[in-house]
Amino acid sequence: MNLIEARDLSKVYHRGSEEIHALNGVSLSIQAGEFVSIVGPSGSGKTGLMNILGLLDAPSGGTVMIDGTDVTRLKERERVIIRRDSIGFVFQQFFLIPTMTARENLELPLLFSRKKPDPEKTETILEMLGLAHRGDHLPHQLSGGEMQRVAIGRALMNDPKIILADEPTGNLDSASSEKIFDLFRELREMGLTLIVVTHNTDLANRADRVFTIRDGMLTGTEPVSSPCT
Numbered sequence: 001m002n003l004i005e006a007r008d009l010s011k012v013y014h015r016g017s018e019e020i021h022a023l024n025g026v027s028l029s030i031q032a033g034e035f036v037s038i039v040g041p042s043g044s045g046k047t048g049l050m051n052i053l054g055l056l057d058a059p060s061g062g063t064v065m066i067d068g069t070d071v072t073r074l075k076e077r078e079r080v081i082i083r084r085d086s087i088g089f090v091f092q093q094f095f096l097i098p099t100m101t102a103r104e105n106l107e108l109p110l111l112f113s114r115k116k117p118d119p120e121k122t123e124t125i126l127e128m129l130g131l132a133h134r135g136d137h138l139p140h141q142l143s144g145g146e147m148q149r150v151a152i153g154r155a156l157m158n159d160p161k162i163i164l165a166d167e168p169t170g171n172l173d174s175a176s177s178e179k180i181f182d183l184f185r186e187l188r189e190m191g192l193t194l195i196v197v198t199h200n201t202d203l204a205n206r207a208d209r210v211f212t213i214r215d216g217m218l219t220g221t222e223p224v225s226s227p228c229t
Ligand SMILES: Nc1ncnc2c1ncn2[C@@H]1O[C@H](COP(=O)(O)OP(=O)(O)OP(=O)(O)O)[C@@H](O)[C@H]1O
Pocket: 013, 014, 015, 020, 021, 022, 040, 041, 042, 043, 044, 045, 046, 047, 048, 049
């Protein structure tokens, strides 16, 4: 069974009297354990699609099934629980709390899910991130790549099934970006399902499948060769 199945998604934004058709009939299926990337020009609808798949926003039309449940029909209260327990988010800006250490930033989601921190688990995740020696550092004492790895660790804290990352390497140099994608591959080997938006076609091609989106429509599901900026 597909873990994520989107059918005929549309998204219309209203700005004054103007209608912006950001998504125009996007359908896609992603299996559990797949690592897919999404590429496309600026303004093509990538973030809009991610927000809908991550239950941060509702589509104007169409449905999203996650694990066989039509999440577009759920009450917000139920959507919050799926978002919190099944989905981890990673953004271009790392959104770390500047006054908290790497370790404290990792454990932050536990506050919201009212779980007790498990020091052993935190250390295991720090180690997997290659940050065992950085647990006590504040964000400003970390490199960009290290900050993003902390943000990925934070996304893993509630044991999600799905990681959604919207341009996670947008602020990073190429070596740090490579490391982030190495980590994504590692997470995939651990059974997570990953959906990653990127403008970098070389990195995009490291996913199992590449979706190309243009003008709010999926135009391809093959490796890409031309830059998609
Ligand atoms: N809240 C909003 N209100 C009005 N229009 C919006 C809103 N959010 C996005 N849009 C428009 O919808 C279209 C798709 O936006 P989206 O953010 O999904 O693009 P994107 O592919 O993520 O672009 P980028 O690569 O620059 O991040 C754009 O034309 C954008 O201007």
